[in-house]
Amino acid sequence: xxxxxxxxxxxxxxxxxxxxxxxxxxxxxxxxxxxxxxxxxxxxxxxxxxxxxxxxxxxxxxxxxxxxxxxxxxxxxxxxxxxxxxxxxxxxxxxxxxxxxxxxxxxxxxxxxxxxxxxxxxxxxxxxxxxxxxxxxxxxxxxxxxxxxxxxxxxxxxxxxxxxxxxxxxxxxxxxxxxxxxxxxxxxxxxxxxxxxxxxxxxxxxxxxxxxxxxxxxxxxxxxxxxxxxxxxxxxxxxxxxxxxxxxxxxxxxxxxxxxxxxxxxxxxxxxxxxxxxxxxxxxxxxxxxxxxxxxxxxxxxxxxxxxxxxxxxxxxxxxxxxxxxxx
Amino acid sequence: xxxxxxxxxxxxxxxxxxxxxxxxxxxxxxxxxxxxxxxxxxxxxxxxxxxxxxxxxxxxxxxxxxxxxxxxxxxxxxxxxxxxxxxxxxxxxxxxxxxxxxxxxxxxxxxxxxxxxxxxxxxxxxxxxxxxxxxxxxxxxxxxxxxxxxxxxxxxxxxxxxxxxxxxxxxxxxxxxxxxxxxxxxxxxxxxxxxxxxxxxxxxxxxxxxxxxxxxxxxxxxxxxxxxxxxxxxxxxxxxxxxxxxxxxxxxxxxxxxxxxxxxxxxxxxxxxxxxxxxxxxxxxxxxxxxxxxxxxxxxxxxxxxxxxxxxxxxxxxxxxxxxxxxxxxxxxxxx
Numbered sequence: 001x002x003x004x005x006x007x008x009x010x011x012x013x014x015x016x017x018x019x020x021x022x023x024x025x026x027x028x029x030x031x032x033x034x035x036x037x038x039x040x041x042x043x044x045x046x047x048x049x050x051x052x053x054x055x056x057x058x059x060x061x062x063x064x065x066x067x068x069x070x071x072x073x074x075x076x077x078x079x080x081x082x083x084x085x086x087x088x089x090x091x092x093x094x095x096x097x098x099x100x101x102x103x104x105x106x107x108x109x110x111x112x113x114x115x116x117x118x119x120x121x122x123x124x125x126x127x128x129x130x131x132x133x134x135x136x137x138x139x140x141x142x143x144x145x146x147x148x149x150x151x152x153x154x155x156x157x158x159x160x161x162x163x164x165x166x167x168x169x170x171x172x173x174x175x176x177x178x179x180x181x182x183x184x185x186x187x188x189x190x191x192x193x194x195x196x197x198x199x200x201x202x203x204x205x206x207x208x209x210x211x212x213x214x215x216x217x218x219x220x221x222x223x224x225x226x227x228x229x230x231x232x233x234x235x236x237x238x239x240x241x242x243x244x245x246x247x248x249x250x251x252x253x254x255x256x257x258x259x260x261x262x263x264x265x266x267x268x269x270x271x272x273x274x275x276x277x278x279x280x281x282x283x284x285x286x287x288x289x290x291x292x293x294x295x296x297x298x299x300x301x302x303x304x305x306x307x308x309x310x311x312x313x314x315x316x317x318x319x320x321x322x323x324x325x326x327x328x
Numbered sequence: 329x330x331x332x333x334x335x336x337x338x339x340x341x342x343x344x345x346x347x348x349x350x351x352x353x354x355x356x357x358x359x360x361x362x363x364x365x366x367x368x369x370x371x372x373x374x375x376x377x378x379x380x381x382x383x384x385x386x387x388x389x390x391x392x393x394x395x396x397x398x399x400x401x402x403x404x405x406x407x408x409x410x411x412x413x414x415x416x417x418x419x420x421x422x423x424x425x426x427x428x429x430x431x432x433x434x435x436x437x438x439x440x441x442x443x444x445x446x447x448x449x450x451x452x453x454x455x456x457x458x459x460x461x462x463x464x465x466x467x468x469x470x471x472x473x474x475x476x477x478x479x480x481x482x483x484x485x486x487x488x489x490x491x492x493x494x495x496x497x498x499x500x501x502x503x504x505x506x507x508x509x510x511x512x513x514x515x516x517x518x519x520x521x522x523x524x525x526x527x528x529x530x531x532x533x534x535x536x537x538x539x540x541x542x543x544x545x546x547x548x549x550x551x552x553x554x555x556x557x558x559x560x561x562x563x564x565x566x567x568x569x570x571x572x573x574x575x576x577x578x579x580x581x582x583x584x585x586x587x588x589x590x591x592x593x594x595x596x597x598x599x600x601x602x603x604x605x606x607x608x609x610x611x612x613x614x615x616x617x618x619x620x621x622x623x624x625x626x627x628x629x630x631x632x633x634x635x636x637x638x639x640x641x642x643x644x645x646x647x648x649x650x651x652x653x654x655x656x657x658x659x660x661x662x663x664x
Contacts, residue, residue: 119640119644174640176569177569177570180570180571211538
C-alpha cells in the first residue's frame with residue numbers, strides 16, 4: 001500500500017464527486033493531484049483522510065523504530081547484554097492517533113492488532129472478527145465516493161477491507177494453515193480477478209507446499225502463464241517435492257535464467273525490510289521482485305531441506321547464484 | 329493399541345523357527361511338543377547355543393547395535409561414552425555384514441551412520457529396493473516362509489524389506505516430499521495389511537502435512553479407530569490447521585490426560601532422532617513413552633514455520649493453560 005498515493009486517489013475521487021465537470025478536464029485533475037501530493041493537509045478535510053496522513057507518518061516512524069530494535073537486538077547479542085524488546089511505542093502512538101481521528105481506519109487497526117497481539121491465533125481471531133464491520137463500512141463509503149467498478153480493488157474505498165482479508169491470509173500462512181489460506185486466496189481472486197494486491201503470488205507458493213500440481217497449473221492458466229518469480233519458485237519446488245527430477249531441473253534452470261538474482265537470493269537469504277503495511281511495490285522482472293519472492297518463499301524452502309543443495313548441483317543455477325551482483 | 333516390534337522379539341522369532349525346524353527333524357509327536365517347550369528357557373539362558381545360521385548371527389549383531397543406537401545412546405550425556413558406544417555399534421554392524429552381506433537391516437543401518445546427504449541416501453535406498461525385495465523373498469522361500477498376499481509382515485524374513493520401505497517413507501517425510509512419503513506408506517500397508525511396522529502412524533502425520541482431512545479420516549477408519557498416540561495428535565493438528573480451535577483444544581486435552589506425563593511431554597515437545605532399526609523407537613504401549621515417541625516424530629509438523637522456535641501450533645500447544653498446569657503438576661509430583 002502506498003499510503004500517500006491512496007490518499008491522493010481518495011481526495012481526487014471526492015473532488016470529482018463534488019465537481020463532476022472535472023472528469024472532462026484531465027489536465028485539471030493532474031494539476032490538482034500534484035497540489036494534493038505536495039500538501040495533502042490542505043486538501044484533507046474529512047477525518048478519514050486526516051487519519052491516512054497520520055497513518056503514513058506512523059508507518060514511516062514504525063520502519064525506523066523497527067530498524068532501531070534490530071540494531072539493539074544485535075548489539076545486545078554481540079555485547080552479551082540482555083535484550084528487552086520494546087513494544088514499538090512510536091508506531092503504536094502513531095496508529096492510535098490515526099484511529100482517534102477515524103476509528104474506521106482499518107489499515108491502522110490491522111497494524112495495531114499486529115503490534116499488540118499476544119499470539120498469532122489472537123491476531124487472526126481479532127482481524128477475522130473485524131471483517132463484517134470493515135466490509136459494511138467500506139461498502140457504504142464506496143457507494144458515497146467511488147464510481148461503480150468491475151473489480152472491487154479499483155474502488156479505492158473498498159481497499160481497506162480487501163487488505164484486511166489479505167492480511168488474514170498472510171497470518172494463516174505464517175501459522176502453517178495452508179489449506180485455509182488457499183481457500184481464502186481463491187475467494188479473493190474470484191472477488192477481485194485483476195489481483196492488484198498480488199494474492200496469486202503467495203497462492204502459488206501455498207500450492208507448491210500442498211503439492212497440488214493441478215491447482216498450480218490452474219492458477220498459472222488463469223493469469224495466462226505470465227511468469228513471475230513466485231510462480232517460478234513454486235513450479236521448481238513442487239516438481240522437486242514430487243520427485244519429478246528432469247522437469248524440476250528444467251524449471252530450476254528456467255528460474256535461474258529468467259529471474260534476475262533469484263538464484264542468488266534463494267541461496268543467500270537476504271534481509272528484507274518488514275512489510276509496513278504490506279508488500280512494497282516492485283518493478284516486475286527485476287531483482288527487487290526476486291528478493292521479495294525469495295523472502296516470502298522462506299517457509300517453503302525450510303520445508304524442503306534438501307532443495308537448495310540439489311539446486312546448487314545444477315550448473316546453470318550455481319553460476320547464476322555465484323555471478324549475480326546485488327544492485328547497490 | 330499399537331506395538332512396535334522390538335529387535336529381540338524378531339530375533340526370538342527367527343531362532344524359534346530354526347528350533348522348530350531342527351526339532352521336527354529330531355523329535356516326533358509328544359516329544360516334539362516337549363522339545364518346543366524348552367525353547368523359551370533355552371533362549372533366555374543360552375541363546376548362542378541354539379542352532380542358527382550365519383544370517384541369524386548377523387541379525388543378533390543387528391539387535392545389539394540397535395539396542396545401543398536406539399536406546400543406550402540416550403541414557404548418557406557424556407560425549408566420550410556416546411562416541412565409544414557408536415564405535416561399538418558400528419563394529420557390530422560391520423561384523424554382521426561379514427557374516428551375511430544380505431543382512432539388509434545391517435546394510436541400511438550401516439549406511440545411515442555415514443549419511444552426508446539425505447537426498448543421496450534416499451536415492452541409494454530406492455536403487456537397492458528391488459534387490460532387497462528379491463533377496464528377502466528368496467530367503468523366505470528357502471525357509472518355507474513366503475507370506476500370503478497382503479500379509480508380508482507375517483514372515484520374519486520379509487520384514488527387512490518392509491523396514492527398508494519404511495526408511496524410504498520417513499526420509500521422504502523429513503525432506504518434505506509428502507506425496508511420495510504417502511505413496512510409500514500406502515505401499516507398505518498394502519503389502520502388509522496388519523501393518524506390523526506402524527506405517528499408518530507415519531501416514532497420519534503425512535496427511536496432516538498435506539492437510540488432507542479426508543485422507544486422515546479414511547486412514548483412522550481403516551484401522552478401526554485404533555487408540556494410539558499418533559492418531560490423536562494428528563486429529564488435533566488437523567483441527568488447528570483447519571481453524572477449528574475448539575475441536576483442537578478438546579483433542580489436546582484428551583491427549584494431555586492420556587498418560588502420566590502428558591502435560592510435560594506436550595509442553596517440551598522434545599525431538600530425538602528416529603530409531604535406526606525400524607523408525608519408531610520401542611516403547612511400552614499406552615505409557616508416557618508412547619506419547620513421547622509420537623510427539624518426537626511430530627516435530628516435522630510442530631516445528632513448521634518456527635525458525636529457531638516452536639511453530640505457531642507448537643506454541644499454541646505449549647502455552648495452553650491446561651498443558652501448562654498439567655506440566656507443572658508432573659514436575660511437582662516428581663514424575664518428570
